[in-house]
Structures are given as C-alpha cells and as structure tokens.
Amino acid sequence: MTMPSASESISPVEAVRHFNRFYTHQIGVLHEGILKSSFSLTEARVMFELSTRQDSTATELANTLSLDMGYLSRILRNLQKRGLIDKQPSATDGRQSILTLTEQGHSAFATLNACSRNEIEAMLHPLAPTEQTRLVKAMQTIEGLLGSPAKPEVPYILRSHQPGDMGWVIHRHGVLYAEEYGWDETFEALVANIAAQFIQDYDPKRERCWIAERDGEVVGSVFLVKQSDDVAKLRLLIVDPKARGLGIGKRLVAECIRFARQVGYSKITLWTNSTLLAARHIYENAGFRLVHEEEQHSFGSDWVAETWDLEL
Template sequence: MTVQDIRSFNRFYTNVIGALDYGRHLYAPYTLTETRVLYELAHARRTDAADLRAELSLDAGYLSRILNKFEQDGLIERAPSETDPRRRRVGLTPRGRDTAALLEERARESVSVLLDGVSPDDRPRLAEAMRTIRTVLGGDRAPRAEDVVLRDPAPGDLGWIVQRNAAVYAAEYGWNADYEGLVARIVADFAEDHDPHLERVWIAENAAGRPVGCVMCVRDEAPATARLRLLLVEPDARGLGVGDRLVEACVGFARGVGYRELVLWTNDVLAAARRIYRRHGFVLVGEKPHRSFGKDLVGQDWRLDLLGPPH
C-alpha cells in the first residue's frame, strides 16, 4: 500500500459522504463539526469543554464559539464542574437532546439509502472491511472508558440484546433457555408498543463499533414508576465503568421525564450489578426465593426515590 492508495480512498469516500447529503441538508442549520459536538454531548461520558476539545481536536476559540451558539439556541446549559471548579460542565437541554436525536435520525436514514444499493450478500464483506480499517489504523491498544459511547438502538440491536443476555448468563451462571424466553418477551413488548417519550433503550458501543452493553427504561404498572431492565455489560468491557454509565443514563432519563420512582428486579447471585445499583442510590426493599432458569435463586426488588436529591 502507498500513500497514494490512502489518498485515493479518502477522495472516494469523501465523495460518497458528500453524495449522501446532496440536496438533503442533513445537518441544517448546523455544520458537520457542530453536529459532531452535539453527538459527543449526547453520547460521551465526559462533557466539559476541555474534554470536548481534546476528543474532537478542536481549537479552543472555535469550540467556544460553537458552544456559545448552542447556548443562544437553547441547546445546552453550562455550570461549574462538581469535581473541578476550574472546569465548566456542559450538558444538553431537552431541546438539545431532541435536536441531536433529529440529526442522528437524518444521518441513519441517509446511510440506509446508501445501503439500499448494496446487495445483502455484500453487506457482511463491507462491514468486515470497515472493521479492518478501524482496527489497523486505530492501533492495538487496550480498551479505554472514553472509547465507549451510549447510543439509541439501531436495527438488529434489540435482537442482540436477546442473544447476548442468553449467551452471557448461560456461560456465567448456567441459566437455561427459560431466561432467553423472558428476555425475548421483554424486548418484543418494547419493540411492538412503547412510548418513546417515556421509555428508552441504550446501547453501549466500543471504538470498533461493537455493542458491549445495554439497559432499558420502561413504564411499570405502578403509577409514575419506571422499571430498569436488562442491564448487561460484555465481559471484555467490564472495568471501564460501562455499567455505571448505563444505570446513570437510565436514572437521569427517568428523573427527567417525571417519574417518581425507578424500580428493578434482580437476583442475589448478580453481585456486580447489585453493587452498581447501590452506588446509584437504589435500596433493597424485598427478597424472595424462587426456582427459575433452571436454578434456585433469591429474587430481589430494589427501589430508587427519584424525587430526592441525585445520589
């Protein structure tokens, strides 16, 4: 491979991306760079100006002008960092989250149009080629917490939730297909009938574009109560704080849309998950032995009061 090979590919791919936006105004009224900043604010773990600058390799003055524009448009709010008063924490407002979601939806629709022209037989080969480029040029380094982003589910992700829950719990706890059936019903109920304003799914994605975790927030039968479901972190992504970020996203969403309580059901053998719940303020309110998934377990009900101060 030569330098010219890479430059030629860059020109080709730039033309492809430009064709996607031809006459469609995907990012209007924002530039591509402004859209990237919105994406990072919606998905990245770190949300102060210094981290945004480093992550996107932006000039400090340029980023400041972007953030000022966003603040004037009512998309962000800024406040002193809770851990370092020299830093400014940047967060999306409800209008900002809606704008970021709209821009992402436009981008997905545009890529779907591009994929319509790719035969089903060629799509796995295309995906593998993209993964190869990212792996080779990204270097062989250990996973980092900042490489993981939280995003909405894409086509196929709900099926991934079912498959990985079944596989991981079978491998680590010996649970049988009854658990897979339970997860499939939960996911199918969400897919068929959910209120996007009150219910949501998050997928944690690593730098290679692979899902490494998930969680769901759905309405509970009790009034003004949400339920956290199907928290999962892949074994190779543990230790990066992914579980904490997923639970934090669920709690923040539930509190933001007006639920009074967030509840969950788990089992005593899931010690790592229980530690995460406790760190985020959940309280154990009940236990009951049961025989499920081919094992004798102790089910636990946990509760978080969302009207109290954030934990």
C-alpha cells in the same frame, strides 16, 4: 485524481496534500451536509463526543476537538435550538454547564451513525478481504505515526435502539445466563416478552433503550420503562464479556438515572438476583438500596430475587 508515479519527483508535503485531497473527496467532507444530512462535519463530531460521555462541558469538548471556543459556542447554540442537546448547571462548577444529548439528539446521532456504517461498508464492498486488510493496516500506520499516543481511544458509544437490536438483547441474555448461571430457555422467553412489550407499548417521552456499541458491534444494553406516573423500572442491563471493564454498565445505569430525573420520575426500581455481583455493585454505587429479598426457583435454578429502589 491520480497519484504521481514513483519516477516522478514529489515531496513528502505534496504527497500528504495529494492524499488529503483524495480522501476528503472520497468520504464527502466537502459536501455541505455530512452523510447527506443537515449536519456539518463539526456538528456530527460534537454529537459523537456527547454520545460517548456521561458528562461533558464546552471546555472539555473544545479541548478534545481542538476547536475555537467561540466557534464551538455557536455550534452548541444551534444544536440546542434544534432540540438536540440539553444544558444543565454543573453541580461542582457554577461557571460550567453539563452538556448531554436529548432524546431527539440520541435519535439523530443513531441515524448518522448508521449512515456512516453503511457508507463505509459500500466503500469497502468492491475490495477483496485481503485488500480490505491492507487498507486497514495502512490507515492504522498513518494513525500510529501521526496520532498522539497519550490520547486514549474512545472505547464505545451509546445510541438509541434500532431494528434488530431486540434480537441481540434476547439472544445475549439467553446465551450468557445459560453459560454463567445455568438458567434455561424459560429465562430467554421472559426477556423476549419484555423486549416485545417495550416495542409494542413504547412511549418515547418517558421510556428509553440504550445500546452500547464498540467497533460497530453491539456489546451492551439497558431499558428504562414506565411502571407508573411516578416510578420507572430499570430492566435488562447486560454487558457482553468482551466489553466488560470499560465502565459500560455504570454508564448505562447513569443514563437511566439522568433520563428518569429529566422526565420527572420520583423513583427507579429494578429486579435482580443475588448472584449478579457486578450489577449489584453498580446499583449500590449509583445510590440504589435493597428493599426486598425472596427465594425463588425458576429458570431451572434456585436463587434469591432482589428488589432495589432509588429515590430521585
């Protein structure tokens, strides 16, 4: 498929239609399953939107994706039947249901997201860096001219953990706590032990790790692990400085609370320290209450350890 030469007469309408045919073929939109999966393009877009939102209704999804409500309802029923989404009555509007991805849904979306990255990387690989820059700028020009300036860009997505994520968690904790609080490498060793234990003893029915990703780069994480049959423990909440201010920390904690309630825990507990003011603010706003304080000397510093609990 070749574009007519400059000497040939072609209208703007035909030029756009030609480009549409080229690009839909390039990215495989016409295939029955997007990214060689069992999902249609629309199903994948619905799962993407749910992965980026704390709470969403069918009406909000229909408006965001410009979908007919009847068509969207059929898609949602199919995804629910496959165990990928969960519907709960809205606490503020009895006519609406809150839609969220289930654990299986998060896992399926993480696979789709990874496949999408791999496919785009393969498409870009033959191009030299300067050609990649030209391509991205051309795409940004198209998006800027045709897109609605009033519609905000989705700032990040949440997904389940994948191979390699634990290395990021350990590294960023070690670097950031050294830079911001002066903690030594013994704290990084503690984080490494926690991450290793999570992988070795992982119970997917009652435990979860959420990874925040922005523009293909990991920028945050949190863990919810089983402490007892009734109590879950929130661990290793971190947001990279470059992504702070986007509400990622608040969203990660909210996902922990939602999941803990969903699987039947009666309480979430967490351990933090008095100098982590932003995290303490998130915990307090989410309903956690400070239940214990103790002075500590560890990780090369003096600080006050705190235990916070949330009754579910």
